[in-house]
Amino acid sequence: MIEAIGLEKTFKVPKNRGTKDRGEVADPRDQGKLFHALRGISFKCEKGRVLGMVGPNGAGKTTTLRVLSTALKPTAGRIMIDGEDFSLFPNEIRRRIGFLSGTTGLYPRLTAREMVMYFGRLHRVPQAELVERVDKLFDRFGMHGYANERNDRLSTGMKQKVNIVRTLIHDPSILIFDEPTTGLDIMSVQVLLEFIADSKRQQRTVIFSTHSLHEVEELCDEVVVIDQGVSKFHGTVPEFKRLQGSQDLTQAFMKAIGAAAPLDRLEGGAA
Numbered sequence: 630m631i632e633a634i635g636l637e638k639t640f641k642v643p644k645n646r647g648t649k650d651r652g653e654v655a656d657p658r659d660q661g662k663l664f665h666a667l668r669g670i671s672f673k674c675e676k677g678r679v680l681g682m683v684g685p686n687g688a689g690k691t692t693t694l695r696v697l698s699t700a701l702k703p704t705a706g707r708i709m710i711d712g713e714d715f716s717l718f719p720n721e722i723r724r725r726i727g728f729l730s731g732t733t734g735l736y737p738r739l740t741a742r743e744m745v746m747y748f749g750r751l752h753r754v755p756q757a758e759l760v761e762r763v764d765k766l767f768d769r770f771g772m773h774g775y776a777n778e779r780n781d782r783l784s785t786g787m788k789q790k791v792n793i794v795r796t797l798i799h800d801p802s803i804l805i806f807d808e809p810t811t812g813l814d815i816m817s818v819q820v821l822l823e824f825i826a827d828s829k830r831q832q833r834t835v836i837f838s839t840h841s842l843h844e845v846e847e848l849c850d851e852v853v854v855i856d857q858g859v860s861k862f863h864g865t866v867p868e869f870k871r872l873q874g875s876q877d878l879t880q881a882f883m884k885a886i887g888a889a890a891p892l893d894r895l896e897g898g899a900a
């Protein structure tokens with residue numbers, strides 16, 4: 630189980646980014662020289678559950694996931710794992726979390742196997758155990774055929790699998806994926822979605838951000854809606870629809886973030 634309590638993150642705004650004088654609609658996070666990207670994000674996800682994080686561009690999803698995975702230090706707030714406060718122990722969090730970000734690169738000159746072994750060593754997995762784990766994971770993902778192929782010769786889907794296995798090599802109980810399906814071909818998307826469903830069956834905790842409400846409907850037990858650095862809703866998908874008074878997830882989402890759904894406008898429907 631992982632819980633975010635009142636996460637806040639403030640960035641210094643670079644001098645050349647005059648946020649206030651661009652003539653755009655005022656963003657409450659914009660405080661001149663400081664930008665309050667996260668303004669109190671709270672939610673939790675129990676083991677064996679999948680939580681989908683949705684929100685408009687720039688809402689704060691990546692920042693939240695980077696804070697949870699310790700890539701970024703929060704300005705305020707706590708991160709609890711299995712009921713214990715690990716905010717001051719980032720190494721402990723890293724041991725328990727597997728983080729897959731959209732920008733994760735693979736070392737081009739290493740082979741798929743070398744890459745995964747390298748990360749296993751970084752996580753101090755003992756050698757004999759590491760060899761066994763790599764074999765099992767390569768088996769499960771059907772990767773033996775290209776285990777000794779250099780990463781720069783692999784297809785997008787193959788690379789994605791190497792990345793997935795890399796996040797699993799230390800057997801984390803919590804998986805955090807930032808927009809994992811963005812830019813992937815249909816086959817690779819399928820691999821990833823099946824993998825998430827499988828992780829749930831194995832009682833892992835899975836959190837992923839996405840712009841696909843279809844993925845949320847298909848896979849998620851819970852949804853957290855982030856808008857302008859605030860968590861606007863956290864609960865189950867049916868609860869979310871009920872609260873927004875809509876059977877359609879897209880319309881419920883549009884209502885939650887205060888935007889008129891195109892259908893409402895066309896039909897002159899309810900706000």
Ligand SMILES: Nc1ncnc2c1ncn2[C@@H]1O[C@H](COP(=O)(O)OP(=O)(O)OP(=O)(O)O)[C@@H](O)[C@H]1O
Nearest residue numbers: 640641664666684685686687688689690691692693
């Ligand atoms: N290092 C940084 N310095 C300054 N501002 C930042 C930094 N990182 C993110 N931000 C700002 O914080 C806000 C939230 O960004 P974030 O990447 O978390 O959004 P997001 O919800 O993941 O968006 P998207 O759906 O477009 O990926 C944005 O306004 C972004 O410009």
